[in-house]
Amino acid sequence: MKIVTANRLSDGRVIYADASGDPVGALDQAGRFDGDAADLALSQAALRPATFVNPYLVEVDGGRPSGRDRFKELIRSQGPTVGNSLERP
């Protein structure tokens, strides 16, 4: 399965396309697509450049990124592992 992700144009935050192609902030709300449906979802995101910057597909397995870039995608979905400020987790 694949999901569509990008950064949001206005503030650069990580977004995903949900099942109907709308932007959502959380990975678990991302629509999961198979085969051609994934390519279609990607091209639909690309048609909304005012929201989705540089959209691409990410492989997921059981709702977690699973491809070669799985770790990077996990960090994208959860934020820096060192916390968002000097306050450490």
Place this chain on the structure above:
Amino acid sequence: MYRYDEFDTAVVRERIEEFRDQVSRRVSGGLTEDEFKPLRLMNGVYLQLHAYMLRVAVPYGTMNSGQMRRLARIARVYDKGYGHFTTRTNIQYNWPALSDVPAILSELAEVEMHAIQTSGNCIRNVTTDVFAGCADDEIEDPRPWCEILRQWSTIHPEFSFLPRKFKIAVIAAPKDRAAMRTHDVGLQLIRGEDGETAFRVFVGGGQGRIPHIAQEIAPAVPGRDLLAYLTAILRAWNLLGRRDNIHKARIKILVASLGIDAFREEVERHFATLRREDLRVPDEEVARIRAYFAPPPFADLPRTSGAFDRASLADPDFARFARNNVRRHRQPGYATLIISLKPQGGVPGDITADQMDLVADLAERFSFDEVRAAYEQNLVLPHVRLDDTPEIWRRLAEAGLATPNADLVTDIIACPGLDYCSLANARSIPVAQALSEQLADLDYQERLGPIRVNMSGCINACGHHHVGHIGVLGVDRKGEEYYQITVGGSADEQAALGEIVGRSLAADEVAPAVGRALDRYLEVRREGETFLQTVRRLGADPFRDAIYGAFNAVA
């Protein structure tokens, strides 16, 4: 400190309006991301993993308190309350909204700061010795020359679309405190035979995928010809540099492939055809800019300070801070004070808005309104009275800024790595934090003496791993984070690249492995020998054995 004239002000203002228009065209769909990207990069705006990142230039690392307060305000109002100082003495904000960037740039312009040329294929922020104007081995303050270079290189029409980025560092002492020879061009200010300012010019240094130490191209270029000579260097590279392959585009590749002698001939050929008169900096202009960097009105003070001596005797914590973070100043009764941005287990280079405000207050009250950013990702109060150091230390300590580890092993240089950076292969910050926690014992750190550990999250080497005494490079192995260790690198006047000691290690193996190398150093060093001297005497083998011996024993 340099103050903008009308020309500087106009250039920066015009640039903001231009970028404001570009941002609004991007937001309204008039510009695609591909069209917009080079424009935003030229204004310091990256798109990273989680958000845009704005890199603000701190020219040659010098700021006043008003500028520092403004940086704090920007962190508070437009970001998440903190900023990150980089190895180019710039500050990065990790969370600004694109739509806020024009407003941020306007706020910066009000305090004579900008983000121009902090990215893109142009001449980047010029860096220098963080102890400029303080060190007693300095020939003259290098910063007027840095400012001349800044003015010359800002929006330079010939050099705005170079094959790749171009970095210049200037030093003015035999001791290199600016990693000068890791730069595309390194300039060492010397006295020419005529007694005037001249520059020893080095070219073709750089880190990244194919690291090189810069080689000497000219032994003494007179100051008045500096811009002409640099123009000749840049022109030679601009015409011959590889634009077909991003990994081969830096000047270091050209210099290495032609050889320094052939490259020198190329440069001299261009130099001979230049209208040097047009590029000569008028003496009055040099004098005008120098005046901005005149020494502050130091008081006539005795060489020693009773307050400093008493505090050192009474309080072992202050004594430790004084030993490690307070450096000799050429003016009697004064000192240079390093504010470490490497608290135990902290994020190297990060500083909160409140801390920035405090540093601004201290700079204003105790250091002639001046604060510096060091390429080691620390801050420096350049000119403080020895008498005032106990009070400054107390106030820093209250704000968590008095870590007494300058140049010690936990004064780690680390890039943002995979926690923020879209180019990263692996995280750097958590590895630095683990090492910092493991080596927290300050007595042990002082026993080890000066050791520079540098970490990068990918081969781009923003964390200077090649020239760390111990270098740590994050690599990707089938989607897992691994780390390659180098030993024996150095960024000083005897600059050298570290040697890779063996196979890469898993994240949790790095800190223990570095710890074993350090213990080995304590076993094998001679009296008074630093880590680097020991590595130079013995080579990397003892450290390789210490790092990998534990694994071999198990295997």
